Amino acid sequence: MASTTNHVNQQHDVVVVIVPLPAQGHLHAALELSRRLSSANIPVYYVSTTAHVRQAHSRAAGWDPLNTPNLNFIDFPVTFNAPPTNPDASIKFPSQLVPAFNSSMQLRTPITDLVNKLGSISRRVIVIHDFLTSWVVQDVPKISNTECYCLHTVSAYLMFTYTWEAARPPVPPEAEVVLKQLPSQDGCTSPEVIEFAMKQINVLQDAGNIYSTSRAIDGMYLDLTEKMSVPKDFKNWALGPFNPVDLNIDKKDRHYSVEWLDKQPASSVIFVSFGSTTSLTEDEIRELAIGLEASQQRFIWVLRDADKGDIFSGEVRKYQLPEGYEKRVSERGLVMRDWAPQLEILGHPSTGGFMSHCGWNSCIESISMGVPIAAWPMHSDQPRNALFITEGLKIGISVREWERRKEVVPAETVEKVVRTLMASPEGEEMKRKAMELKEAVKLAVMEGGVTHKEMESFVAHITR
Template identity: 30%
Template sequence: MGSASPLHVVVIPYLAQGHTAPLIDLSKLLARRGIKVTIITTPANSQNILSRVSRTPEISLSIIPFPRVEGLPEGVENTADIPSVDLFLPFVVATKKLKEPFENILRDMFKAGCPPICIISDFFLSWTIDTCRSFNIPRVVSHGMGVLPQVISKAAFSHAPQILASLPSDVIQFPELTIPFQLHRADFFDFHRYTDPNDPLSKVVMEAGKADMESWGVVVNSFEELESEDIAALESFYGNDAKAWCVGPLLLCDQIEDDEGANEPKKENQTSYPYIEWLDKQDGPDTVLYVSFGTQARLSNMQMDEIALGLEMAMHPFIWVVKSQTWLAPEGWEERVKRRGLIMRTWVEQRRILAHPKVGGFLSHCGWNSVLESLSMGVPMLAWPMGAEQPFNAKVAERLGAGMRILEVVGEGTGTIGSEIICDKVKELMCGAEGRKARERAQELKRMTRQAVKKGGSSDRTLNELIECLAHRRTDM
């Protein structure tokens, strides 16, 4: 193979917003280094991706049909559109059927003399490991998680009997690891399902885990200054001397990186939104609480009522992104809070909100993307984990000094959290001593994130090293 041919990378994200966004950002960073990037997606997901890469000619999309499977409504091609958690498994079954059309695209790339130097695949697309072997292409896996949360998640399966036999408040210890905070049984959401051989979800997780460990390498949306102490532990779970490459925070690919104090996205992204205009009108910096629990969390109507009343009692301006289609606010509530509260029931550009100088706190489910966005914008968090590895993310944010938890132990088995607790925690975050310290620390971490991604920073160097390793591998073939 001639080494003069252009470098080419194929990216195939899982069809979930939180998994796709970081890989779009990574694609942009690769494109800025002159690498041709092909993103594989389905028709319903293509428009969102195109809207974010249209100014980057090095990035192209290859669109393959979303397979039809029994039980999954037609038109559901993203986890955000799944009407019930019971349909997650049929959705996974559908994504497995993407293999054949994906391999047809790869064959066409080889015929055209433009084979990829690697395939960057989401963790949940376990079938890509077989494809990569068939085509002799390195599989670089992406989890959408930080280093330490990945380490804890992987180690948990070796300690399944201990975890399953514990009560929610029991402390869980992994003697072979140094974990800088306490873990509790409640932190391990749905762990009984992941380890039950009779549960179909367990099979999905086990298949993905096996493919993960056999991957050529893992790309991590984090940075060395944040998690360098845990990189070796993560790499120890992989075979073939696979490396973990920390190249984040990827969301900063669209930031003005040479201005350490800049908080605003680039000028071409300055679309006017009603919620930004609302923020502009608020009094003073750091006064508004942003509330959002991501696209996957599903809260009961009772819990939504308690959040609404807690926000009202706290008396702080807020923007609350409400995804529920069934919740109706308590009678008279919207009228009482209308001067200081904004309810958004449609998509919002979360990065723009967190970057706004009026926003001084983030009540969040602590998905890893949200944690990085909050830290990168210098906004402290009030952590309310609701699934997956989110309890570990919450404890990472707290350990960094940039976050507080809604409860000391919150996780699987936690019931409805009352309005009084929510009110008190919001007040502490927005105007208490602990909140002020967290805000100062968040600003320090914001500067660190920008140092990592700027030219010559740790993440910039690591991405260059990853490309160089892959390019050398191609030359040696």
């Protein structure tokens, strides 16, 4: 066992062990939750493979995880392949990450040993694990003074869609409108991921769920979920968003993209980014490039390959743009090929829209910053998140329907969607709704707000 801490031998009342899935969105949500719990004066142990603990550190935005009181990191060296991405795969799911997912299963014995050790010197050990690391922690409930909680790095709305499809419970009319339009699961994941997920589902044995959402965003779906909770003492907490809702950017430490935004008019820039798990084909890049140029709107476009299982290994594919493109658009477009400070870009007053794959972290960051979304889902939970953004919350516009996912989105569609979002009365209305939701989320995390109270309730529950 390698570790950045020697605190495992110190005696404590209650300690928390957090076990994320080794993929960026999951690592990030678990790290932010670790930070919040450690600030409640609870020792927290963030545990993953060596490569993924390093990844979590390297992408923490605006704070230093290694100098945070009560936050400890334990990493276990495991070996796995990190194949390159395949942008031409028929299903967009990032299959290159599957070896890393499977590698996390090697942590079952080391994590059980760690919890046993902590349990021998603590009154209670709380294990918070990603839904997709349930298999790793399956031995933990047999340890007498432990409790397990499942971290869902998704919305309560998404989790409820599965319940609704299976049982069709009655729902309010505003939920029914959305649920009756649910896109199919076809093309969302690959067979090997479904197999991996089934292994997790078969061993679930938790005392409660934690959701990466806020009751200000999808409280109705949390209420519906709670009505159907069995047993009745099973608890659900919405502790998100797992990102700051107020940004304090150090003036000396500004990223070049933020400095570029400083020179643009208010709400004039669309931010284009498809997250850490999507690779575009050459055809998709060409049409997107032409559409952005034709829209005549200002943009920041993050043009980078999806993460590999180990982001520190090997070469990264460089995308080609049409000849002379970057020079032609240089007055109003910035093409970035490196990791982008997404929250800072979304939180900048010059940013007025976000073209996104609708991964849940990106959705909730956009909501937190009051930015409407051009929804272009690629895989996993994204098609359903896109429906929630456009039809449920009404803070976005669809780039293409999920049924047409195998078609290349033409430049004309990109141009039309960008203009609608950025320069039309319809876009203005989405922006207004997005700003209202931002205020609601902000109030929720402040003292006395619903999220703040929910975090207090969770801390009181685990330290009871």
